[in-house]
């Protein structure tokens with residue numbers, strides 16, 4: 220089945236939908252049984268779609284979990300109240316005191332803070348590695364290294380990793396390999412075919428797609444599903460069926476939304492690449508993006524999220540750029556229908572294995588579903604404000 224068709228069909232088995240097109244919202248804590256045997260059967264089969272207790276999910280959850288597992292290509296997935304919860308849930312499931320974790324340097328900032336605070340306090344040591352590392356990852360693996368964590372492309376700086384090579388070497392040493400696959404979504408990469416054991420997606424972004432629900436998903440392969448599932452249950456992670464309903468609804472239009480985000484973003488990135496003020500574009504589909512060759516090999520497309528680096532600029536000039544836009548709004552997160560802009564000024568502070576030159580300001584864009592000519596005109600005006608501010612700086 221082609222991916223556009225799969226997205227429409229997955230998770231719509233009649234046993235969950237009762238024949239209704241969208242799986243309905245089943246809200247429950249208590250589930251009622253006629254007999255003790257029935258109750259025991261449900262307890263034993265709660266991961267196979269038997270309703271047992273609300274925390275384990277209802278038909279609403281099972282339908283969506285089934286859909287996501289099929290799309291990602293694992294054998295089961297756990298739902299979490301946010302993307303960050305999926306990351307912490309996966310890491311805590313496979314690490315214990317005395318263990319060592321290899322974490323990519325361009326990781327989402329809250330993941331880094333988790334490693335440097337809570338995991339550190341639990342006696343788990345983290346080493347950050349260069350996102351562009353390939354075979355040399357082997358030199359960083361120790362006797363007590365248990366998990367290799369990837370995020371590709373990286374948050375903000377967008378480096379693309381050599382996922383298959385890193386996974387292969389990690390497996391030789393018995394590591395569990397996790398990937399934050401939020402950027403690709405289930406559409407643009409096949410994490411399990413590249414050797415990933417656990418693929419994590421912040422559904423908050425493109426799956427929900429409307430900036431109104433937080434949700435995380437961790438999908439596992441055969442060897443890792445039981446542990447992941449058990450531990451997510453023990454940690455008490457669960458999601459409301461209303462949120463799952465919205466995520467499942469968002470999922471059905473993912474392929475058309477993503478295609479339009481991608482098309483608009485490529486046009487905007489092309490426009491930016493011709494501006495004399497721009498140093499380079501950090502969009503995985505552009506040769507100027509570190510790891511671009513891995514993108515061409517491993518991904519089937521891009522989306523609306525990318526960054527670009529200016530040749531120079533003061534804080535005032537950058538603020539003049541990002542403030543007073545007509546269509547781009549200042550705000551965290553991404554993946555909704557709307558365009559967003561962010562000036563990121565602390566990159567040197569959230570990189571420890573690699574260097575970042577802070578004298579060249581970085582701006583991250585999420586390109587929404589507006590008309591692309593309106594977006595380009597908005598950016599053209601921003602360059603006007605920025606250049607004026609640079610002139611004023613020198614007065």
Ligand SMILES: *Cc1c(COP(=O)(O)O)cnc(C)c1O
Nearest residue numbers: 301302303327401421423433434
């Ligand atoms: C947003 C994001 C997350 C966290 O998702 P939340 O639902 O906001 O907790 C994790 N990883 C990446 C790459 C993200 O962009």
